[in-house]
């Protein structure tokens with residue numbers, strides 16, 4: 008089946024098997040391997056990308072379902088060599104260690120602030136419930152997201 | 162040094178994501194076949210036959226390989242002290258011994274084809290009785306290796322003193338289960354193998370020590386050391402489960418040879434939950450005795466460790482548990498015996514703390530039980546028995562020598578930071594009022610061994626390039642720890658070359674032939690110190706070279722580390738840059754190697770206070786606060802240290818409250834994916850209150866101990882203790898981990914009707930602050 012999407016601002020058009028998951032399409036066909044896979048039960052959120060601005064777990068979407076959509080992955084977040092404020096916040100607050108959850112976590116965090124620009128700590132924690140991290144204990148991730156919200160507000 | 166420096170490796174991870182094995186796009190792996198393992202669906206069975214014909218005909222299948230095809234010797238356990246007759250086949254041949262054990266491998270053009278074809282391999286099993294429980298395994302009614310005649314893989318017995326508790330006014334004993342958990346790094350195992358035209362094998366693998374993996378590949382495949390290169394690209398967490406290399410991964414080298422094509426394998430999470438080594442898994446008996454004034458006089462720890470089906474590192478870890486038997490306490494008489502047995506379950510490996518959390522959990526539970534029995538506040542009982550600050554180096558009754566410490570300050574600092582007295586007052590108020598949600602307060606103190614058990618060393622090379630930048634080659638293998646930043650800080654401090662001009666190279670055995678990797682909280686105190694020493698040698702050499710450049714006496718030369726150049730004392734205008742100095746080194750370049758061998762391991766320590774709220778109607782436990790003091794000697798980068806502590810705390814809390822790998826009675830796993838396994842999210846955890854403390858060690862020139870595992874070791878018993886403490890009014894003195902709502906609720910119900918704290922049986926102990 009044919010799928011035509013815009014990924015990080017670039018138009019893509021490919022022939023894919025109907026059962027191809029969006030995450031596999033992005034990694035294997037488009038060649039963007041920044042989006043990771045961490046599970047087989049849609050539990051971990053490592054594969055989170057923005058689909059028309061909304062965060063989705065790209066292992067739960069078929070590539071063909073994304074037909075016509077705009078997709079943003081971790082590779083498309085920084086612009087003109089400038090880190091996105093969320094990326095910068097993760098760096099400043101040591102919100103990543105092994106980096107495996109990071110692409111998904113950052114995309115989920117961007118989407119979270121989009122929906123709720125001034126969240127409480129509890130709201131950040133609830134909002135990131137679908138994204139697992141084994142390294143950070145979430146402490147610095149939560150701190151980074153709150154700092155990014157703060158930075159955007161000021 | 163000692164400053165908060167953000168990580169130099171982050172921009173790469175944050176903009177493009179890391180390069181893990183699954184995403185590796187190198188020319189050598191072009192056209193790689195995908196390997197898919199067919200795995201046992203039954204815990205213990207004889208294999209009557211394996212029908213591969215249907216799979217062989219499936220779309221995209223290049224080959225199906227079974228154990229009968231593999232012409233390599235099965236391997237005995239890597240560690241020589243383990244029973245060497247318990248051989249592990251490459252792929253199960255006659256018998257399967259746990260659900261998930263590989264029985265065949267399918268090679269296909271794409272991963273999806275492999276998943277489909279693996280379903281078409283039909284092993285015919287004749288079921289055997291499964292032994293899932295280590296206590297049953299010890300009884301030996303069912304043997305995993307009938308020819309061996311025992312399920313015991315390792316016994317460490319040092320003789321039992323039947324008079325150990327003689328003269329004690331109070332003796333308490335309890336059976337404790339330190340449950341099996343899954344390390345769950347977010348990246349599962351992944352490996353790729355390719356043979357070059359030069360007859361060399363390259364293996365890319367997600368490992369914590371590339372050099373150790375290389376040695377295993379060389380030995381198991383019967384190759385020469387020069388024939389094998391192992392590369393660890395970015396590694397998405399390890400936590401002990403990725404020490405070395407797994408049998409399946411070594412087999413990829415053999416498969417790539419046989420197929421004449423590169424082969425790549427990336428396991429699924431479900432496969433990972435069944436095959437990546439599990440952690441913990443000990444059944445313990447603690448017995449503690451002492452006087453009613455709070456003095457502990459004797460302690461016995463008996464350990465039965467679950468090795469899983471094929472003994473690996475997990476079977477050896479009771480040795481580490483034994484080393485830390487008495488924890489932070491000066492107990493005059495103590496002993497520890499251990500046994501490790503095989504069961505029809507996933508083999509166990511190291512998991513964050515690796516044997517020491519089990520020791521801490523045991524002694525901390527014992528202290529609580531003792532406190533409850535004599536009716537004394539548990540923090541006070543601990544304080545009375547701590548090893549005194551002037552007692553170091555201190556040798557325990559089991560023969561472990563602690564380097565340095567100040568346990569009393571750690572405990573008092575943690576109690577003060579938590580507001581212990583106020584917490585006890587609030588607890589008393591809720592108990593008095595009979596409130597539905599009760600407060601539990603748990604205190605732990607711990608000491609652990611890092612870079613142990615026997616002293617070891619690490620290699621480093623520091624090179625200054627002709628352009629004045631530097632490169633560090635390290636035998637450590639970071640997978641989240643931030644060595645790129647930390648090692649660069651060490652070099653920048655000594656050489657004055659800015660951080661962004663220092664590159665760190667690790668995890669490629671062609672570039673770094675010697676190294677022992679990252680595990681056991683060893684990296685900074687061995688690898689970091691080696692970098693420090695190598696940089697020092699570079700400075701010595703550079704002094705001579707700078708003297709040539711500036712035509713001065715080497716003794717008159719000054720290295721200005723702020724400016725990053727050399728000058729003659731008193732003449733700051735005549736300078737030689739690092740580029741000048743490197744150029745003066747000529748052909749050979751300016752590079753120095755160093756190895757640091759520590760004289761002994763080090764012993765980080767600390768104290769944790771956990772506060773939980775327990776809903777006495779539903780049994781739900783909420784961790785409200787955790788306050789930790791973790792002293793790992795001198796700190797290089799507080800940002801990294803805090804990160805290590807946070808991650809460790811979360812994993813410790815998770816074991817205490819939620820996580821457990823479970824099997825049914827037939828050995829079928831019931832927690833084989835991340836939907837069923839209770840891996841916590843941000844929503845279940847609070848922010849952590851981490852208090853700094855630094856007591857340098859004399860063991861190395863940086864004064865540093867390891868921080869990787871402390872959080873886990875302290876947090877687990879503190880949180881477990883807090884849950885039990887909340888249940889004290891119901892007469893509960895012990896509850897095994899994890900403290901799931903069901904388990905807590907049952908304990909309350911069992912305590913009798915009606916289950917309200919006000920009318921429950923009187924608490925024994927724990928309440929002296931009331």
Ligand code: FES
Pocket residue numbers: 043044045046047048049050051052053054055064065066067
């Ligand atoms: S890969 Fe885990 S949720 Fe998508």
Ligand code: FES
Pocket residue numbers: 102103104105106107108109139140141142143347397398641
């Ligand atoms: S940084 Fe390793 S899983 Fe989140």
